[in-house]
Amino acid sequence: xxxxxxxxxxxxxxxxxxxxxxxxxxxxxxxxxxxxxxxxxxxxxxxxxxxxxxxxxxxxxxxxxxxxxxxxxxxxxxxxxxxxxxxxxxxxxxxxxxxxxxxxxxxxxxxxxxxxxxxxxxxxxxxxxxxxxxxxxxxxxxxxxxxxxxxxxxxxxxxxxxxxxxxxxxxxxxxxxxxxxxxxxxxxxxxxxxxxxxxxxxxxxxxxxxxxxxxxxxxxxxxxxxxxxxxxxxxxxxxxxxxxxxxxxxxxxxxxxxxxxxxxxxxxxx
Numbered sequence: 001x002x003x004x005x006x007x008x009x010x011x012x013x014x015x016x017x018x019x020x021x022x023x024x025x026x027x028x029x030x031x032x033x034x035x036x037x038x039x040x041x042x043x044x045x046x047x048x049x050x051x052x053x054x055x056x057x058x059x060x061x062x063x064x065x066x067x068x069x070x071x072x073x074x075x076x077x078x079x080x081x082x083x084x085x086x087x088x089x090x091x092x093x094x095x096x097x098x099x100x101x102x103x104x105x106x107x108x109x110x111x112x113x114x115x116x117x118x119x120x121x122x123x124x125x126x127x128x129x130x131x132x133x134x135x136x137x138x139x140x141x142x143x144x145x146x147x148x149x150x151x152x153x154x155x156x157x158x159x160x161x162x163x164x165x166x167x168x169x170x171x172x173x174x175x176x177x178x179x180x181x182x183x184x185x186x187x188x189x190x191x192x193x194x195x196x197x198x199x200x201x202x203x204x205x206x207x208x209x210x211x212x213x214x215x216x217x218x219x220x221x222x223x224x225x226x227x228x229x230x231x232x233x234x235x236x237x238x239x240x241x242x243x244x245x246x247x248x249x250x251x252x253x254x255x256x257x258x259x260x261x262x263x264x265x266x267x268x269x270x
Contacts, residue, residue: 008133010057016127019141020066020114025249034068036141037075041260045247046141054105055270056149062110062130064123073111121219128210138203143246144267147202152238156204159236163229164204167197167237168244184235200244243267
């Protein structure tokens with residue numbers, strides 16, 4: 001068994017978010033913007049995901065960019081304009097803005113270009129030089145949940161594995177987790193319909209996970225890395241019994257917006 005490093009304070013743990021996919025099943029939206037900028041209500045789903053983490057004490061984010069990554073950079077570089085009332089004064093010397101309010105979010109964001117068609121394992125490898133913490137979090141830029149991230153970290157610390165994944169019981173069409181006594185014994189990327197846990201997409205990872213990755217742009221975290229970790233008994237699971245929903249299709253997008261618009265959005269823990 002590999003010895004995992006001590007978990008630091010939550011505020012010092014970085015959160016890595018996959019933001020590079022094309023989102024082909026949301027083509028009408030993603031022809032213009034990347035999938036993480038597709039909106040729930042008035043804000044991108046990426047904003048909702050970061051709020052889930054920030055509300056629970058995290059403030060350092062590493063965004064792994066790919067398809068239309070410049071749009072994500074533009075959104076956050078103009079964040080004050082989007083989130084604040086301001087007065088604009090123009091003149092010969094140029095325009096100056098006076099902001100009347102400031103966003104509540106105290107975020108430190110690193111933007112990493114990982115390639116247009118790089119797969120998730122290759123994208124994660126490119127984050128290595130920006131991760132100095134012995135433990136870090138990982139998630140996808142297209143799913144929300146009311147997951148208890150402190151509980152996820154507690155399981156990760158207790159199991160002493162390289163990776164701990166959240167397991168959920170959703171409408172089953174994702175990678176299926178087979179577990180025994182809190183440990184993953186197998187991982188199937190495309191399961192049949194069942195009532196077993198699937199990959200919920202919220203991870204706690206030891207920094208030594210990078211030794212299991214390579215610079216191969218075709219390396220898939222879900223298809224190649226997770227099954228190997230399970231075989232090596234280095235993949236634990238945290239069973240999340242609460243709300244979870246991805247934005248994988250137009251139907252998912254409509255469902256999330258409907259929940260938000262009527263005030264029934266369980267992931268809104270802020």
